[in-house]
Amino acid sequence: MSHELLEIKNLSTSFQIDEQYYAAVDDVTLTVHENEVLAIVGESGSGKSATAFSIMGLHSRGKIEGEILFQGNDIANLPPSKLNKIRGKDMSMIFQDPLTALNPLMEIGDQIGEVLLLHNKNMSKSKRREYAAELLGRVGIPRPDRVVEQFPHELSGGMRQRVIIAIAIANQPKLLIADEPTTALDVTIQAQILDLIRELKDDLNSGVILITHDLGVVAEMADRVAVMYAGQIVEEADVESIFVNPQHPYTRSLLSSIPATEYAQDRLHVIQGIVPSLKNLPREGCRFKERIPWMDDSVHEDHPELHEVSDNHFVRCTCYQHFYFPDENKEEQANGVTEG
Amino acid sequence: MALLKVDDLKIHFPIRGGILNRVVDNVKAVDGVSFEVKQGETYGLVGESGSGKTTTGKAVMGLNNITSGDIYFEDGHLNAEKGKKIDVRKDIQMIFQDPYSSLNPRKRVADIVAEPFRNYEKLSKDEELKKVRELLQRVGISADSLYKYPHEFSGGQRQRIGVARAIALNPKLIIADEPVSALDVSVQAQVLNFLQDIQEELDLTLFFIAHDLGVIKHMCDRIGIMYQGRLVEEGLTEEIFNNPQHIYTKRLVAAIPDVDPRNRQKHQSYRAQVKEEYQQSFYDYFDDEGLAFNLKHITDTHKVALPERG
Numbered sequence: 001m002s003h004e005l006l007e008i009k010n011l012s013t014s015f016q017i018d019e020q021y022y023a024a025v026d027d028v029t030l031t032v033h034e035n036e037v038l039a040i041v042g043e044s045g046s047g048k049s050a051t052a053f054s055i056m057g058l059h060s061r062g063k064i065e066g067e068i069l070f071q072g073n074d075i076a077n078l079p080p081s082k083l084n085k086i087r088g089k090d091m092s093m094i095f096q097d098p099l100t101a102l103n104p105l106m107e108i109g110d111q112i113g114e115v116l117l118l119h120n121k122n123m124s125k126s127k128r129r130e131y132a133a134e135l136l137g138r139v140g141i142p143r144p145d146r147v148v149e150q151f152p153h154e155l156s157g158g159m160r161q162r163v164i165i166a167i168a169i170a171n172q173p174k175l176l177i178a179d180e181p182t183t184a185l186d187v188t189i190q191a192q193i194l195d196l197i198r199e200l201k202d203d204l205n206s207g208v209i210l211i212t213h214d215l216g217v218v219a220e221m222a223d224r225v226a227v228m229y230a231g232q233i234v235e236e237a238d239v240e241s242i243f244v245n246p247q248h249p250y251t252r253s254l255l256s257s258i259p260a261t262e263y264a265q266d267r268l269h270v271i272q273g274i275v276p277s278l279k280n281l282p283r284e285g286c287r288f289k290e291r292i293p294w295m296d297d298s299v300h301e302d303h304p305e306l307h308e309v310s311d312n313h314f315v316r317c318t319c320y321q322h323f324y325f326p327d328e329n330k331e332e333q334a335n336g337v338t339e340g
Numbered sequence: 341m342a343l344l345k346v347d348d349l350k351i352h353f354p355i356r357g358g359i360l361n362r363v364v365d366n367v368k369a370v371d372g373v374s375f376e377v378k379q380g381e382t383y384g385l386v387g388e389s390g391s392g393k394t395t396t397g398k399a400v401m402g403l404n405n406i407t408s409g410d411i412y413f414e415d416g417h418l419n420a421e422k423g424k425k426i427d428v429r430k431d432i433q434m435i436f437q438d439p440y441s442s443l444n445p446r447k448r449v450a451d452i453v454a455e456p457f458r459n460y461e462k463l464s465k466d467e468e469l470k471k472v473r474e475l476l477q478r479v480g481i482s483a484d485s486l487y488k489y490p491h492e493f494s495g496g497q498r499q500r501i502g503v504a505r506a507i508a509l510n511p512k513l514i515i516a517d518e519p520v521s522a523l524d525v526s527v528q529a530q531v532l533n534f535l536q537d538i539q540e541e542l543d544l545t546l547f548f549i550a551h552d553l554g555v556i557k558h559m560c561d562r563i564g565i566m567y568q569g570r571l572v573e574e575g576l577t578e579e580i581f582n583n584p585q586h587i588y589t590k591r592l593v594a595a596i597p598d599v600d601p602r603n604r605q606k607h608q609s610y611r612a613q614v615k616e617e618y619q620q621s622f623y624d625y626f627d628d629e630g631l632a633f634n635l636k637h638i639t640d641t642h643k644v645a646l647p648e649r650g
Contacts (some may be wrong), residue, residue, distance in 0.1 A: 043524040157389065186388035186551055191595040191611065213524055216554070216597030220604060239601040257529035259558030261599045267536075268529035268558070274494050 004069075005207040006032040006055070006091075006175055011066035011076070013047075013054045015278065021063055022278045024050040026231040028066075032175065032207040037198075039210045039222035039239070041254070045275040047231040048211045052177050055209070056093050057083045070175065089119045091175040092168040094197075096183060098160035102152040108163055109133070109148030115170045135166040139196055158189035165193070169200055176200070177209045182217060194221055215258055219243055227251045230276060230287040233306065237313035247315045249295075249323040250288050256325070269325065286317040294326050295319060342376035342412075343545050344400065344513060349373045349409035351395055369395045371569035371631065372409075377513070382539070382546040384560030384577075386553060386592070392569040393549050397515050400547070401434050413513070430460055433506040437518035439498035443490040449476070449501055450486040456508040475504040479534070496527035500534065507538060517549045532559060553596050557581055562641070565589050570632040572625075575642035585644040586632075587625045591618050 008030045014021040025047045032038045040048040053059050055068055057078060068076040070091060075083065095101035103111055112135060113128035123131075129148060136144035139162040152160055161181065168176060178197060182190040194217065201208050210221055218225055218239065225242040227235040227250060235248040246252045255261075256269035273291050281287065286300040304317035350373075352366040370392040377383040387393045398404045400411055402418065411418040413428050436442035443452055453472045457463050463471065473483050479500040481493075490498055499519060506514055516535065520528040532555065539546055550556050556563060557577055564574040565588065573586040584590045594614040598607040624647065626632055635643040 043526060187553060187595040188388065188591055190597075214597070215525070216599050219599045219601045220597045220607070222601075243599065243601050254525060255599075257526045258554065258599065259529070259532065260554040263599070264558070267533055269526075270530040270533060271526040274496075 003034065004031050005034050005036075005071065006030075006209075007067070007069040008051075008055070009067040009069070011051070011054060011064070011068060013050050013059060014063045014065075015059075015061065016063075017279055022281065024062075024231055024278055025054060028228075028231075028233055030226060030233070030236075032209060034174075034207055035201060035205045036223045037201065037208045037210055037221050039212065039218040039225045040228055041212060041215065041218055041225060042228035043213055043254075043275050045230075045277070046228040048228050049179055050231075051228070052093070052179050052209060052211050055177060056087060056091070084118070088115050089171040090173055091177070092171070092173040094161075094164055094168045094176065094178040094181045096180040098157065098164045099152070101164055102160060104152055106151070107148065108136070108150055108152070108155075111163070112136075112148075112167055112170055115167055119171050131170075132166075135170055136163070139163075139166045139169075140192060141166075158185055158193075161185060161189075161193060162196075165196065169204075172204050173206060174204070175207050175209070177211070179211045180213070181210070183212070183214070190217070197221070215243075215254060227254070230281050232287060232316065233314070234288065234316045235314065236306070241310070241313050245313075247309060247313070247320045248288075248317075249292050249319060252323065252325075253291075286319055288317070288319070292319070292323070295323065299323075341379050343379045343414060344377040344547065345410075345412040346376070346396070346400070347374050347410045347412070349396065349399060349411065350407045351392075351399055351404055352407045368569050370399070372634075373566070373569070373571055374635075375564050375571065375574060377545060377547055380543060380545055381561045382548055382559055384548045384550065384556040384563040385566060386550060386556050386563060387566035388551060390568075391566040393566050394517055396566070397434075397517050397547065397549050401432060401515060402429070430509045431512045433509070433511040433514050435499070435502050435506050435514060435516040435519045438522050439495050439502055440490075440522070442502055443498055445490055448487050448489055449481070449493075452490070452501060453504050453508060456505060460509055471508070475508055476501075478507075478538075479504045494527070495523050496530050499523065499527075499531050503531075503534070503538065507542060507544075510542065511544070513545045513547060515547045515549070518551070519548075520555060521550065521552060528555070535559070553581075553592065565592065567632060568630075570645065571635060572632045572645045573643065574635060575639075579639070579642045583642075585638065585642075585646070587618055587621055590614050 008028060011025055011028045012023045013025040014023045028051055040051060042048045054064055064076050066076065067074050075086065109129050109132045112132035116123055116128045116131060133144040133148050136147055141147050141159060141162050182193050185193065197208060212218060222239045225237060225239050226233050227248065229250045235251045242251060246255055253269055253271045255263040258264060259268055271291050272293065285302060286304045289300055299319045299322040301318050306314040306316050309315050349370055351370040352368050354363040355365045355367060356362065357364040373396060385393045385396060395404060399406055406419050418428060450472055453475055454468050457468050457471060476483060481497060481500060520531050523531060538544065548559055560577050562576055563580045564571050567588045573580065573589045580589060581593060584593050591614055594611045632645040633647050635645050637643050
């Protein structure tokens with residue numbers, strides 16, 4: 001694998017609630033290489049989007065600790081004036097909701113042109129238009145020369161998402177962060193958008209951080225996967241290990257709750273309880289403990305660490321060694337039955 | 341026996357224009373759809389946004405004006421002339437897509453769930469409260485939540501409150517329009533399991549509208565695939581997923597992500613192959629006006645919109 005593009009070291013992002021800081025991202029360490037797709041998976045409230053926003057410097061009120069090394073330079077806590085030289089150019093983001101990410105009062109061509117202008121002051125208006133149309137064509141929008149003159153409301157959801165992607169790739173970023181890029185879309189459009197991201201990655205040799213709760217998308221796209229729960233990474237491995245040999249109880253629970261796959265039974269697995277809110281996160285011991293109350297307390301570590309269980313496969317806490325589903329035979333589990 | 345029968349349903353919305361605001365054209369949201377939902381089964385209607393699936397569901401609920409066609413429920417004619425029309429609002433209930441906007445934020449849970457009783461049954465305050473408690477218990481919401489407001493609940497809990505309201509009057513048919521698409525997978529699993537339980541307990545018929553094929557495959561006995569206001573294929577769940585015949589169904593099935601990363605190459609080349617077939621033969625599956633053909637039986641249960649010559 002080629003060299004590191006982004007290295008996040010011990011990143012913690014905290015937000016102030018009632019005079020006190022609570023960490024939404026807690027001691028996260030991750031690396032993205034060139035031409036690699038790293039997927040961050042988890043439910044709402046797991047801290048996956050907060051991680052992405054920290055990288056992009058979009059938390060105006062959060063407290064960010066740790067290092068975010070982008071091409072070797074620490075960009076954590078850079079002032080906006082300096083960040084703006086990188087954002088939208090070397091690193092850019094595809095936002096989840098195309099309807100709120102686009103300006104409803106601005107023509108599509110001008111919105112793309114704005115990104116171009118910010119990073120290349122010499123580009124003339126007509127040239128920007130021309131290039132905007134070219135970008136739209138590249139993301140598979142039919143008749144791009146017409147679309148540049150249209151407004152967001154005139155386009156369908158899939159088209160708008162492509163416009164967002166066109167804006168994100170306008171300056172050929174080295175790092176592309178895609179936050180739930182296909183969640184709002186129909187499955188055939190989703191397939192096209194994923195193909196598109198994959199092609200762009202290959203063309204530009206970029207690194208991609210894909211944030212999603214859809215494990216199907218992860219299986220299709222990712223090279224490496226980090227599973228997040230309650231602000232921490234609970235499992236990290238290459239994509240095949242995550243799906244074929246999942247270890248952490250949270251990863252295994254997530255997999256068996258997806259309908260109509262080989263992981264699912266007639267009755268889908270339901271994770272007990274709810275994702276704790278930021279204020280109520282258990283700060284000590286295994287954070288997933290409350291969601292698997294049938295497991296004995298002794299299986300958890302007091303201070304859960306990430307353990308390397310096999311080459312480059314990391315799992316937090318020791319509870320994975322003993323974990324079984326409540327409806328599952330304990331002995332069978334002890335004999336090492338795995339899915340896949 | 342068919343509980344619900346939809347026969348050649350058409351719903352057109354007029355487009356007005358010009359200085360006299362005349363009707364210049366129609367959007368044919370639903371254009372000749374026929375299907376039956378049998379007592380006790382789960383029937384799934386699948387399609388992309390704009391395919392007309394929600395419009396069809398709303399028409400059954402009586403929330404849309406029907407341009408032509410008939411809807412029968414049990415033995416009654418739902419859209420008959422005035423006077424002969426039967427009132428089925430008690431028997432057909434709906435679960436909506438977005439649990440955040442389908443519950444009135446200014447009402448307490450007790451009032452939200454009691455509303456159907458207040459509209460249809462004269463109950464004393466005590467009886468009403470007792471019934472509301474029972475319903476909440478059935479959907480797994482604790483009784484101390486009676487006087488809370490919707491914002492105090494998580495998405496999954498809200499969706500269950502929506503279900504409690506929908507089953508309050510013991511309906512026979514529940515129309516679930518994308519009931520889990522706004523939820524996380526594990527919460528989604530909870531709501532889907534719960535819908536299955538309720539269905540069995542109350543002998544309900546479910547009419548399930550969704551775009552997520554995984555959810556549809558898990559829940560439904562039979563499936564109808566909609567494309568641009570027409571059904572292009574209908575069959576048992578296994579038939580649709582294992583042996584799709586219409587080019588659009590094939591495209592849809594191929595687009596479902598495969599959860600095994602080891603199949604990635606294989607799945608991608610299969611998808612590329614279907615895409616090629618789609619581009620080459622798309623027009624063979626539609627008539628000169630771009631409409632899907634009428635459905636023809638290829639087995640007893642499997643119907644496909646194929647051209648006359650086959």
